[in-house]
Amino acid sequence: AQSVTQLGSHVSVSEGALVLLRCNYSSSVPPYLFWYVQYPNQGLQLLLKYTTGATLVKGINGFEAEFKKSETSFHLTKPSAHMSDAAEYFCAVSPGPNDYKLSFGAGTTVTVRA
Amino acid sequence: KAGVTQTPRYLIKTRGQQVTLSCSPISGHRSVSWYQQTPGQGLQFLFEYFSETQRNKGNFPGRFSGRQFSNSRSEMNVSTLELGDSALYLCASSLEVEQFFGPGTRLTVL
Numbered sequence: 001a002q003s004v005t006q007l008g009s010h011v012s013v014s015e016g017a018l019v020l021l022r023c024n025y026s027s028s029v030p031p032y033l034f035w036y037v038q039y040p041n042q043g044l045q046l047l048l049k050y051t052t053g054a055t056l057v058k059g060i061n062g063f064e065a066e067f068k069k070s071e072t073s074f075h076l077t078k079p080s081a082h083m084s085d086a087a088e089y090f091c092a093v094s095p096g097p098n099d100y101k102l103s104f105g106a107g108t109t110v111t112v113r114a
Numbered sequence: 115k116a117g118v119t120q121t122p123r124y125l126i127k128t129r130g131q132q133v134t135l136s137c138s139p140i141s142g143h144r145s146v147s148w149y150q151q152t153p154g155q156g157l158q159f160l161f162e163y164f165s166e167t168q169r170n171k172g173n174f175p176g177r178f179s180g181r182q183f184s185n186s187r188s189e190m191n192v193s194t195l196e197l198g199d200s201a202l203y204l205c206a207s208s209l210e211v212e213q214f215f216g217p218g219t220r221l222t223v224l
Contacts, residue, residue: 043215104157
């Protein structure tokens, strides 16, 4: 079984500051890991994913995440926050190829201060 | 390519009624998954269909059901609605690993 823990339900950052969202997972098999973003009244948009290979993954809108197996973590970062980054972010895990069941974390709401 | 579409976008029902939600996946995608999103429980997996067969199922009561048609379009049905079924229902379609989500159907049960 897979599960995801996101540390911090709310994060507030200043425009131009580092954004760091924490995600830890548990999985009985090598997992596939994802970060999604959700804007109000919209569906989920994929920011980035880790399946195999390079552990530092770059995504859209300047986000990146690093898969650390020893720490069972997949933290999301962006060097410089923009007002448009204000949204809710979800970390998710799936068991692997051909199993599309996603288990989501509780989400982290990001507020960006001018 | 057109994205995942869901209809209707908003729905208001009363307790005891039933409801059917529709999802049209991205062209060529054969897998469709459904998720329920609520403030209290977050995002929870309902079920996944692949080539008209339910391939995976979450931990929801039998009142929640779904099906997939030969053109990959999918519907989910909730019978005997309860107040707790009020939620955003999200559909996602997949070709390989990546799931693409639709905008969701907001169901309100009064």
